Amino acid sequence: MFSDVKACIFDVFGSVADWRGSVSRDLAGFAKEKGIEGVDWLVFAVEWRKLYQPAMEEVRSGRRSWEILDTLHRESLYKLLDRFGVRGLSGADIEHMNKAWHRLDPWPDAVQGLTMLKRRVAIAPCSNGNVALMVNMAKRAGLPWDCILGAETARAYKPMPRCYLSACEMLGLQPHEVMMCAAHNNDLAHAKKQGLRTAFFPRPTEHGPGQTTDLAADPAAVDLPAADIIDLARELGC
Amino acid sequence: MFSDVKACIFDVFGSVADWRGSVSRDLAGFAKEKGIEGVDWLVFAVEWRKLYQPAMEEVRSGRRSWEILDTLHRESLYKLLDRFGVRGLSGADIEHMNKAWHRLDPWPDAVQGLTMLKRRVAIAPCSNGNVALMVNMAKRAGLPWDCILGAETARAYKPMPRCYLSACEMLGLQPHEVMMCAAHNNDLAHAKKQGLRTAFFPRPTEHGPGQTTDLAADPAAVDLPAADIIDLARELGC
Numbered sequence: 001m002f003s004d005v006k007a008c009i010f011d012v013f014g015s016v017a018d019w020r021g022s023v024s025r026d027l028a029g030f031a032k033e034k035g036i037e038g039v040d041w042l043v044f045a046v047e048w049r050k051l052y053q054p055a056m057e058e059v060r061s062g063r064r065s066w067e068i069l070d071t072l073h074r075e076s077l078y079k080l081l082d083r084f085g086v087r088g089l090s091g092a093d094i095e096h097m098n099k100a101w102h103r104l105d106p107w108p109d110a111v112q113g114l115t116m117l118k119r120r121v122a123i124a125p126c127s128n129g130n131v132a133l134m135v136n137m138a139k140r141a142g143l144p145w146d147c148i149l150g151a152e153t154a155r156a157y158k159p160m161p162r163c164y165l166s167a168c169e170m171l172g173l174q175p176h177e178v179m180m181c182a183a184h185n186n187d188l189a190h191a192k193k194q195g196l197r198t199a200f201f202p203r204p205t206e207h208g209p210g211q212t213t214d215l216a217a218d219p220a221a222v223d224l225p226a227a228d229i230i231d232l233a234r235e236l237g238c
Numbered sequence: 239m240f241s242d243v244k245a246c247i248f249d250v251f252g253s254v255a256d257w258r259g260s261v262s263r264d265l266a267g268f269a270k271e272k273g274i275e276g277v278d279w280l281v282f283a284v285e286w287r288k289l290y291q292p293a294m295e296e297v298r299s300g301r302r303s304w305e306i307l308d309t310l311h312r313e314s315l316y317k318l319l320d321r322f323g324v325r326g327l328s329g330a331d332i333e334h335m336n337k338a339w340h341r342l343d344p345w346p347d348a349v350q351g352l353t354m355l356k357r358r359v360a361i362a363p364c365s366n367g368n369v370a371l372m373v374n375m376a377k378r379a380g381l382p383w384d385c386i387l388g389a390e391t392a393r394a395y396k397p398m399p400r401c402y403l404s405a406c407e408m409l410g411l412q413p414h415e416v417m418m419c420a421a422h423n424n425d426l427a428h429a430k431k432q433g434l435r436t437a438f439f440p441r442p443t444e445h446g447p448g449q450t451t452d453l454a455a456d457p458a459a460v461d462l463p464a465a466d467i468i469d470l471a472r473e474l475g476c
Contacts, residue, residue: 070410122373132410135360135385147373148385152408170390172308172370 002179002224002236005197007171008117009126009149011158011182014206016114016125016229017104017137020045026100034093039084046208047083051076056128056157066155068130074098101129102136107203111142113229116238124149126167126180128157147171159190168196179224181232184214189221199224199232240417240462240474243435245409246355247364247387249396249420252444254352254363254467255342255375258283264338272331277322284446285321289314294366294395304393306368312336339367340374345441349380351467354476362387364405364418366395385409397428406434417462419470422452427459437462437470 013019023045031039055072058064077098081089089097117123125134127150134148147170151157154166168178175195182188183203192198200217207213217225226232251257261283269277293310296302315336319327327335355361363372365388372386385408389395392404406416413433420426421441430436438455445451455463464470 122377130410131385131387131391131408135409139360139384145385146377147369147383149369153369153391170369171373172368 002197004177005121005179005236006173006177007122007124007168008179008181008199008232008236009124009167009196010114011180011184011187012125012127012129012134012137013101013104014203015181015183015201016110016143017106017141018203018206019049019101019104020206020208022104023048023100026103027097030093030097030100034089036086039086044080044084047080048073048076051079052128060157060160068152069101069128070098070130070133073101099136102133103140104137106141106143107228109228109230111144113231113233115144116230116233117236118144118146120236120238121179122146122171124167124171126150126158126164128163158187161190161194164191164194164196179236181229185218185221189218192221192223197223199226199235201226201228201232240435242415243359243417243474244411244415245360245362245406246417246419246437246470246474247362247405247434248352249418249422249425250363250365250367250372250375251339251342252441253419253421253439254348254381255344255379256441256444257287257339257342258444258446260342261286261338264341265335268331268335268338272327274324277324282318282322285318286311286314289317290366298395298398306390307339307366308336308368308371311339337374340371341378342375344379344381345466347466347468349382351469351471353382354468354471355474356382356384358474358476359417360384360409362405362409364388364396364402366401396425399428399432402429402432402434417474419467423456423459427456430459430461435461437464437473439464439466439470 010016024042028041055076059067114123124145124147127134130152131148138145149167149170151163154163156162168175179197179199180188180191181199183201188198188200198221200222202215204211204215224235226235248254262280266279293314297305352361362383362385365372368390369386376383387405387408389401392401394400406413417435417437418426418429419437421439426436426438436459438460440453442449442453462473464473
């Protein structure tokens with residue numbers, strides 16, 4: 001049924017990697033090293049993520065010119081350090097903390113599932129993360145991407161059509177030959193509207209134990225529901 | 239000496255892959271299948287390559303707007319098929335021939351050398367080939383790139399400064415942390431002018447048995463002369 005799919009492109013934050021667990025663990029470890037006390041780093045990570053969409057919306061709306069996600073993350077980090085009363089860090093410390101997003105751990109099925117998919121199709125992130133972020137994460141985690149696509153190569157943040165369509169163009173493929181794969185129905189709905197195929201796999205603890213959203217595929221947005229990336233690879237005959 | 243180098247970016251046509259042998263073999267095989275006779279496909283490949291710089295120069299000069307290399311290659315192919323008197327091919331046939339550039343064989347040391355380098359540094363092409371061309375070549379040949387950079391992601395053909403500098407930016411690195419690696423002194427001279435480190439390894443048969451250019455490193459352009467990509471990896475301590 002999906003034999004004409006020649007590439008799978010992936011949402012990364014939440015779908016391939018566990019941002020909530022990884023960022024909070026990374027910052028907590030660094031804070032301990034630096035003797036910073038009194039901050040709940042899980043709360044901090046969640047607050048950081050909350051500033052993600054509004055920061056990108058400034059760029060999407062055209063109110064500010066193109067900036068990569070590392071820059072938006074850094075601006076949000078400065079705000080949060082101030083709000084949480086964390087003082088006395090050096091520029092290098094803050095840069096290290098900002099790169100917590102380059103050090104995300106993948107979900108347990110991600111490396112094996114991507115490795116299986118890579119045998120038959122091209123695999124790439126189609127993430128709002130910038131190229132360096134994706135390259136550093138992939139090298140640390142062993143994610144075997146064929147190339148890095150997404151917001152920076154398109155100069156447009158998801159869910160703008162340009163982000164999905166630029167990935168297809170750069171792969172030299174028609175949208176129906178490319179499958180957008182994510183744990184977020186909303187991302188998939190936007191990709192489907194541009195003519196891409198879509199695959200959903202749930203990440204029921206992305207937002208913590210009480211998660212109520214994206215627990216199942218939305219049939220209106222999803223062509224192929226899967227259990228995880230290994231299951232997705234099997235469904236595609238890899 | 240080069241311990242601060244965090245990425246190696248590569249010229250591909252001629253440096254990592256043997257375009258002359260590969261394109262001529264590929265076209266000769268296809269011509270046999272199609273019953274096309276009377277063409278010396280080695281001459282054809284060399285003539286195709288001769289149209290490469292003039293086609294890019296139209297874009298570099300601003301006389302025409304951005305076009306990927308697949309498009310420039312296709313235009314040159316139509317001209318050459320006409321000049322060599324090859325008639326009666328379908329659009330799909332011509333598309334297949336154009337993608338001979340996606341099916342280049344790497345030089346014998348390339349896969350092993352890149353695999354060694356990848357342990358310590360990020361590796362990417364910085365080629366005038368477009369992303370799809372580089373992805374397809376890498377998947378067929380087993381080139382283990384961390385990401386695909388170059389003319390299409392920079393929207394500028396080498397040797398324009400933007401092509402080298404965009405690769406550094408997308409890797410999140412300063413130019414002196416990036417080493418441009420090639421078998422062409424001219425490419426390296428342009429990269430060095432932008433602040434990148436440079437490594438040369440000769441490909442003495444790229445242009446055939448009587449080659450007279452690029453047989454040795456030009457000391458003015460080259461920081462690190464090497465025998466091949468495996469030797470380069472050893473020199474960088476990989």
